[in-house]
Amino acid sequence: MQTSRRVSFNPTSIPRLRTPSAPRRDFYNAGRIPRNGWKGNCGRGIRRESTETGENRTGHITATPNEGILFFDNIFPLKLTWALRLPWQAERNLPDLLRRFNSQTLSSFEPLNLVKRAIPQSVPMKVTEILPRLKDGGAFVKFSHPDGITANEIGGLVSRYLKENPIKPWFSPFRRIRSNLVVGKPWLEDLYRFPSCRIKVEFVPTSPGGTAAELSQETLYSLFRKYGKLAEISSQPSDSKIFPKFAYLDFARMRHAIMARNCMHGLRVLEAEGGGAAGTELRLSFEQRLKSHWIWDWIASHPRVTIPAVAALLATAATLVFDPIRTFFIKAHVDHAFHIRDNRIYKWFKSQATDIFTFRIHKSEEAGLGAIWDDRKQVIDQLQTWLMETADTFIVVQGPRGSGKKELILDQALKGRQNTLLIDCKPIQEARGDSATISAAAASVGYRPVFSWMNSISSLIDLAAQGTIGVKSGFSETLDAQLGKIWQNTATALKQVALNSRKKDDKDAALGDDDWLEAHPECRPVVVIDNFLHKNEESSVVYDKIAEWSAGLTMGNIAHVIFLTNDISYSKSLSRALPDRVFRQIALGDITPEVAKKFVLTHLDSDQNDASGNDVKLSARQRQFDINELDECIEVLGGRLTDLEFLARRLKTGQTPKRAIAEIIEQSSSEIMKMYLLTVDKGDRKWSPEQAWYLVKSLASNESLRYNEVLLSNTFASSLTPSASNGEAVLEALSAVELITIKTHNGRPQTIKAGKPVYQAAFRQLTEDRVLRSRLDLAILTELTKIETKSIDKYEGELNMLGSLPRQPREVWPRITFLLGKLASSQQKVEAWEKEMGALKKVLMDEY
Structure with a gap:
């Protein structure tokens, strides 16, 4: 049964698109038109038709002595080879091409028409088969010829005709169709092997078990040069153990390589042509160049150059795309463009609902703070005056925690001002890890989008690249660099916000941006940096970058910068x-007793005047009694706002005031015990419990201590705790956690006081506890005894060394006398401390 052929390269293979025509015989049609089911053979054997994989799918086509095969190239565009990668494409068969070949209705754009035009009518040949090769861009044409002419002559006539009458397809207007006679045995495979400019020529024996000769480059050149220009011929190395032997032919053009491969595959080279005694068969295949993806290969082979370059390109692209977006969001954060509380509709609804929803707590707090703002009116006016002046320096508001610094600036000095930016250093400094720090810094200024998670991924990429190529890739950036980007974008946004107030018809319109900002300090935004040097244990990149950035804002006349800090060493x-x-x-300190009393009474009056309150109302007699006690309690409590509000x-x-102050003192005592005196879960403390108790005990009897006197005490000068060996660092750490307050004079530390006024009373309460006092005094005496014991050991060691000398010169007698005196003094101290320790141990054993 004969098989029909189907088209895999032309849409006319679809029945509805196929041009209807009756099959007919003419000069180009050899034999009959096969029909399905026809089994006659007209007196000879049945001939199987060829498919795209050859006769009977063997991959080869044969030619009788009076037949030949021509290969025509440039029939199909090579760019369509991707269609052969589809899974259904390789199973399609060729159609009955001869019928279409002989059709008179072929379109000028159809490939069959190109083949028909390429064969002149004057050449005595009959086309018997047409086998298109879509991935090679050409077609095989089998023909028969009479006895008086050879296939080589016919091939020469066709080639000459195409040179004299060039035919150029529509998809390749600059290249003509070429034709050559197939001299080998072509292999019609449908594998996923696609053409290239390089051909691998294998030298195989003509019969199994035979030997093949390796053709020289001259022989290969003479055989293949007629198909196109050769760029290079590469022979196999002489010491190679790979069989069969092979050589590489690099053609200048891919179509030349396609022509050579289809015409020369399976050619037998005889002995006279250099093929050896038994002859050599050439097996040709396309070989993809090693540098077919030379750009990618170069990138992969030069990672030290390409990886940093890619990182730079990505960073540049990200900057160009995201920086304008981030600047927009920072501007909106500064001028409160999306702040709902500044919306007119929201304000109207809030004003309408004020009589329905009464917030008593906020009212009482505002009323209480009003008394303080009246007392600090001069400070508020001074701040507002500084904000109207041109001065390239910082404004620093220093005061202990709870002194109302933030409320003073935001609620009073900057009240009604739109362009303000608050940066809280506390969440930024306390964030764990670089990603969390970046997120906290970005959130404080409205910097978005922020890809903080990319920092961890890029760090892993950078670590892998460093382990592979030995250098950093540049993908990851340090925390310093990423914080610098955030502050730089913020500075750009602040400058744009400041320049928004500039108008074209302004009298200073001719000035440059920098000059205009210098001339109009009232238009600059205000940056408030809260909790600066919060937990300032050591130098931090966060504080350093903020200070450096703030200096740039101030020197560039971009914004006013106000620092709020608790640390006295901010300078x-x-x-x-x-x-x-x-x-x-x-410098904001504690408020005076008169203002403190007014603050508390204002709170109480606001609550008593609220008719909707649910709190217990005080009787007039009880209220008068409480007010009489209030003076005494405020004197103990001091003028710290947080403590007064708590009261x-x-x-x-x-x-009653006495009961309230007693509970506050008791609560403060418990905090001091837990945070400073107990040794359980002490963590990374920079002080020892003995040093904290020394200060508590000393301040309980004296309101202030001399700074240098404390440093010279044995507890601070000779502490056995490694982290508490530096006395000045210990005092700074205790001041940072507000156990004590260090007062300065002419820039030097002078006196030490309690961290809060209420701590003074708490210190006294702690020292009145006999058991606690005995326990902590015992710890101090134990440490002092160890210190003196070490000194005694040192004295005894030096005396032992001096005594071991053969003769004691007169010059060492003063030293011996000095050491003996020191030894006796230390021994007396140890004996006295041992007696005290015995009494303290007895208290601990007898009392609870």
């Missing part, structure tokens, strides 16, 4: 950023 950090400037400073809330519940 050390800020002076590194602005070394040649004098800061404008405001006012307790008084609202009906407690």
